[in-house]
Amino acid sequence: MPKSETEFVCQSCGWAHPRWVGQCSECGEWNSLVEEQIEQTTGISAASNKPAKSLSLPEVERLSRSFSRFSTGFGELDRVLGSTSDEKGVVQGSVILLAGEPGIGKSTFLTQIGLNMQLSTKKTQKQPVVAYLCGEENPEQILLRIKRLSNSEHKSWEFFTSQQIESSLAALTKLKPAFVIADSAQSFRSRTLTGTAGSVGQVRMVTDKLTEWAKKNNIPVFIVGHVTKGGGIAGPKVLEHIVDVVLEISGERTTDLRLVRAHKNRFGATDEVGVFQMTEAGMEEVLNPSAMLVQSSTAGIPGSVLAGILEGSRPLLIELQALVVRSQLAMPRRVGRGVALSRIQVLAAVLEKHCGLRSSEHDIFLSVAGGLVVREPAIDLGCAVAIASSLANKPVPREIAFVGEVGLLGEVRSVAFGESRIKGLKRLGVSKVISHQTHNTVVAVLKELKLIA
Incomplete structure (x- = not known):
């Protein structure tokens, strides 16, 4: 009985190695090699292999029915x-x-x-x-x-x-x-x-x-x-x-x-x-996911802001909720649910540096209502406005939605498919969308909303 031969195949890139090694030499992954048997072909069967058959385009069209x-x-x-x-x-x-x-x-x-x-x-x-x-x-x-x-x-x-x-x-x-x-x-x-x-x-x-x-x-x-x-x-x-x-x-x-x-x-x-x-x-x-994610009962409450995101090719209207309170700790907390913690820290620093909103003595809690997890930067502007609204204890009009990325210099930047987002939000009943097309900086947005002097 012929002895079966084996090789070690990387499960990340598929590269075959003659012996086991800790790191794949092709893709650099560690501990990704697994022993597999090599399919053996005898000399007689190899010689009797029939040539591969091709398919013409009309045959493929017939099969595609x-x-x-x-x-x-x-x-x-x-x-x-x-x-x-x-x-x-x-x-x-x-x-x-x-x-x-x-x-x-x-x-x-x-x-x-x-x-x-x-x-x-x-x-x-x-x-x-x-x-x-x-x-x-x-x-x-x-x-x-x-x-x-x-x-x-x-x-x-x-x-x-x-x-x-x-x-x-x-x-x-x-x-x-x-x-x-x-x-x-x-x-x-x-x-x-x-x-x-x-x-x-x-x-x-x-x-x-x-x-x-x-x-x-x-x-x-x-x-x-x-x-x-x-x-x-x-x-x-x-x-x-x-x-x-x-x-x-x-x-x-x-x-x-x-x-x-x-x-x-x-x-x-x-x-x-x-x-x-x-x-x-x-x-x-x-x-209608937007109706599920946005609650009308939170309208008129400081810290509640509407923002527009894009899930696939579908614009969605979501609600961002911020709670800013004076901290009792030496190091104030930054807590996010559905929003990356690093984004909250960056936005808090931008608001303090460029808008004069000191939050270094406050705890900031930021959440995407409905349990949705959002990773795209298009909610930056909405998050910044929500934090400022809670800190100033002033509500934001419910008929306004926010779309835009916030840069480290306090500027409002454009986002991918901005036009389709804005048109989709208008179809969802939003009367006004604030984005990079209407305002260049976060300061201008907060001044128009009367959240800062």
Whole structure:
């Protein structure tokens, strides 16, 4: 029996090394090498290999007729996945990786997609079969979720409990389901590799086999993925290169707001965001996120300011809340929720240097209402006005929204897609938008609002 040869492959860049080393010589990553078996080809089989067959453009056009899409039942998700002139949603034969923190709603979301597909089927038609590869839950738990999410009977669900991916794929080939849910990539293993399920090599091999099966049978596959402590997708980086679409569900588990973003999409743009709300009935679309994020009860209170952001290609109106109080500590606190702490420190320094608002003896608490996390600099101006409003104890008119980045010299800078932001905010009911087009400095803005003399 020939001795199997192995090599050490970097899970970040894919570079192969003959022996294990601590740092990859190609990309510089540490502890990223994993031992993998080299696929052996005998001399006879190598000589008998048939030449590769090419496809002409007319043949590709003929094959592309089956390259269709189907709706997930969620307009928000369909927009994130992409669309053509007459179709939207999931592409047949695609592989979609859905990642998110534990308890964020990944399994619930995919179960709802399966239910939506079956509910959209006419009574005269046969219900599409949804195949569920159970790696983390048993079928009884999934059945309880299905009953909680839907009152109708859904018998066209098939559950597979085998952790060996080859046996599950063999059964799926006979079943021919409408689409497959693999929950999760870290729970299955391939018999071609040694090691336990969840190891780097196993996760890569399982995803590779699921992708190969999906392309061959033209059936879409959803794969549930875990995330690391740092927020990245667990497993080798090559995992994201194998699949067609990488979706991430984000949001605080203590709030009901959920955002679905596409980090990679071979069939559409990656600048779209779907907004959802987690309820007892599962994930529900939020068609008007601005109404959810802005409360009318806070109008006329010092420290409450409206700001415009861009989530994907959609302008959103959010509420920024600031609370500035005299500190009892030697080092005043700067606390942010949904806003980076470094931005609060910079804005406080700019307000003190260029606007004469001394905050070195005050605690500053700044929050994005609704639990949203905003990382773009377009909220700088709104944050600065909110801090100044709370410090001066004077309210800001509710019909005004703020868009702009604040520089270290106190200037109001332009932001990306400024025109589309302003037009979108006007459509949301804002009568006046203060930005770099109307004011050059923060001092000018605060003087117009009568927050400083």
